Amino acid sequence: MTVGAWLSVGLLLIGVFFFVAGTVGLMRLPDRLSRLHALTKADNLGLGFLVLGLLAQAPGLSTGVTLVLIWLLVMLASAAGAHLIAKRALRGDGEDSR
Amino acid sequence: MNLNDIHVAVALVLLATMSVGLIRVAIGPTPSDRMMAAQLLGTSGIGVLLVLTRAIAVPALVDVALVFALLAAVAVIAFTRRRGGDS
Numbered sequence: 001m002t003v004g005a006w007l008s009v010g011l012l013l014i015g016v017f018f019f020v021a022g023t024v025g026l027m028r029l030p031d032r033l034s035r036l037h038a039l040t041k042a043d044n045l046g047l048g049f050l051v052l053g054l055l056a057q058a059p060g061l062s063t064g065v066t067l068v069l070i071w072l073l074v075m076l077a078s079a080a081g082a083h084l085i086a087k088r089a090l091r092g093d094g095e096d097s098r
Numbered sequence: 099m100n101l102n103d104i105h106v107a108v109a110l111v112l113l114a115t116m117s118v119g120l121i122r123v124a125i126g127p128t129p130s131d132r133m134m135a136a137q138l139l140g141t142s143g144i145g146v147l148l149v150l151t152r153a154i155a156v157p158a159l160v161d162v163a164l165v166f167a168l169l170a171a172v173a174v175i176a177f178t179r180r181r182g183g184d185s
Contacts, residue, residue: 032130035131035134070167080174
């Protein structure tokens with residue numbers, strides 16, 4: 001395998017590590033806000049490293065741009081979602097109060 | 099061991115983490131926990147699709163992943179706008 005392929009495999013494995021760590025955190029951490037913390041790491045870094053690993057062997061420019069666009073969208077959605085869920089949890093409204 | 103095998107292995111590990119995350123959807127004490135786990139499932143699903151794009155050589159899966167990314171944002175925001183009574 002070439003150097004680019006090894007680089008790609010390494011980045012993919014780092015991404016998988018972050019996904020596994022995020023899932024373990026989601027299962028093991030004691031309260032809601034710390035679980036949210038573990039979740040956003042998996043979202044941003046895990047998918048980020050997966051996209052970087054796939055970018056190292058992207059066939060063309062349009063595929064590469066789409067990959068980066070997916071990453072940016074997920075980061076935006078995960079940041080906004082994390083803030084909204086944390087605010088909802090702290091406010092204590094909705095079904096969370098029971 | 100060529101590159102495609104590694105891609106399939108990565109996709110399988112991601113699927114395994116998705117399965118474990120489903121436990122949190124089932125047992126999560128509050129609805130917020132369930133929604134967080136669903137968000138992680140969405141992101142892992144995007145990862146699986148992106149990796150499988152290379153492994154099984156179906157370039158259109160990248161566009162499917164893009165639609166997943168758009169819909170995951172809408173789902174979380176719709177959940178947080180919900181009030182207690184109007185379920």
